[in-house]
Every structure is written in C-alpha cells, then in structure tokens.
Amino acid sequence: MTTSTNFHTDWASLLDDKIEQFIETGTTVLDNCYQMDALQALQNESGFIDYKEAKLTHGERQSHIRGDSIRWIDHDCPAGLAYLDSINELGAYFNRTLYTGIRSSEAHYACYPAGFGYQWHSDNPVGRDERVISAVFYLNDDWREQDGGQITVINKLGDTVQLLPKLNRLIIFDSNLRHQVEITHRRRFSIATWLRKDEKWV
Ligand SMILES: O=C(O)CCC(=O)C(=O)O
Numbered sequence: 001m002t003t004s005t006n007f008h009t010d011w012a013s014l015l016d017d018k019i020e021q022f023i024e025t026g027t028t029v030l031d032n033c034y035q036m037d038a039l040q041a042l043q044n045e046s047g048f049i050d051y052k053e054a055k056l057t058h059g060e061r062q063s064h065i066r067g068d069s070i071r072w073i074d075h076d077c078p079a080g081l082a083y084l085d086s087i088n089e090l091g092a093y094f095n096r097t098l099y100t101g102i103r104s105s106e107a108h109y110a111c112y113p114a115g116f117g118y119q120w121h122s123d124n125p126v127g128r129d130e131r132v133i134s135a136v137f138y139l140n141d142d143w144r145e146q147d148g149g150q151i152t153v154i155n156k157l158g159d160t161v162q163l164l165p166k167l168n169r170l171i172i173f174d175s176n177l178r179h180q181v182e183i184t185h186r187r188r189f190s191i192a193t194w195l196r197k198d199e200k201w202v
C-alpha cells in the first residue's frame with residue numbers, strides 16, 4: 001500500500017450473493033464498495049490531475065466515438081494504486097470462484113465533459129481477448145437520472161442493463177459484452193478498470 005487510506009473491501013461478502021447472476025448474465029453491480037476516506041482520496045486525485053486526451057487503439061482521438069479524457073493509474077497516483085491493490089483482490093476472488101485466470105489489472109481515471117459519451121464498443125479490440133472482466137468505478141456525488149451519463153450494457157442474455165454513474169458504485173461485466181456511455185449532462189468522473197489474463201505491462 002502506498003497510502004494510509006483504507007481501501008479494504010471484503011469482496012466475498014459483497015459478491016457471494018451475486019456470483020450466480022454474474023455467471024448467468026455477465027454483469028453485476030456493487031454499491032457501497034469503499035469507505036468515505038478512500039472515496040475522497042480517489043475524488044481528489046481524479047480531479048487534480050492533468051488529463052491527457054483519450055486515445056483509441058490506433059492512437060487518434062475520435063470524439064464522435066468517445067469524449068473522455070483519461071489518465072492511466074501509475075506510480076504518481078497513490079490513491080489509484082491503493083484502489084488497484086484492492087481490485088487485484090477482486091481478481092483473486094474471481095480466480096478462486098470462477099477460475100478466470102486473471103493475472104494483472106490496469107485502470108485509468110476518466111472525465112467526460114458535459115455533452116459527451118462513448119459509443120457502442122467492447123473492451124477487447126478485434127482479435128484480442130486479454131481483458132477478461134471490465135469494472136467501472138464511479139466518483140460522482142448526487143448523480144440524478146436527468147444528469148444522463150448512464151452506462152448501458154447488453155448482457156449475455158441480450159437484455160439491456162442501464163445504470164447511473166453513482167458515487168461508490170462498481171459495475172462489473174464480461175469485457176466482451178457491448179456497452180456504451182450515454183451523453184452526460186454533467187462532468188462525469190470514473191475509473192475504467194480491467195482484469196487481464198496476461199502479465200502486467202506497467
Ligand atoms: O465510464 C463508463 O461507464 C464506461 C467506460 C468504458 O466503457 C470504457 O472506458 O471502455
């Protein structure tokens with residue numbers, strides 16, 4: 001741990017009741033993941049960092065597809081690293097319960113300005129499958145329906161799941177599922193996170 005902030009979360013107690021749902025649908029949502037000091041540390045770090053422009057895999061921003069600015073979590077982000085330590089515990093939980101073979105994680109802060117979203121996509125580029133599970137954690141106080149910015153996921157059964165990006169909420173889904181971010185009407189902060197089956201690259 002690189003910070004004294006408390007990021008401890010008992011993933012089994014949050015997920016044991018939902019794991020059947022995750023197997024069946026490829027999606028689940030957890031609320032109240034962390035304590036207030038951890039949330040504040042993440043909010044603080046996400047709001048005071050210099051965002052780089054989001055890049056698609058071919059290296060060019062396409063704001064008609066995605067409108068977020070991102071910053072990858074690295075050694076300059078102590079709260080983000082503590083968050084990733086806890087996400088690695090989540091990966092260990094999935095490996096124990098579902099034999100997912102997760103070996104690394106990666107995450108970036110993202111900020112969507114009002115008027116932007118992220119159109120339909122899946123998190124593995126065509127022909128790749130290293131990302132096993134996607135998890136998006138939200139940092140937005142008092143988010144309301146009229147603020148927009150919902151994440152919409154088509155689950156394994158073909159049903160549409162739509163959720164608000166509320167503070168302390170983690171949405172977890174199979175990285176191959178298609179999803180989008182609806183146009184947000186307020187500045188929207190999140191941490192996009194992936195559990196991967198290959199070795200860490202940072
Ligand atoms: O912020 C979200 O709700 C999802 C973001 C996303 O799909 C991505 O960054 O790949």
Ligand SMILES: [Fe+2]
Pocket residue numbers: 121122123179
């Ligand atoms: Fe995505």
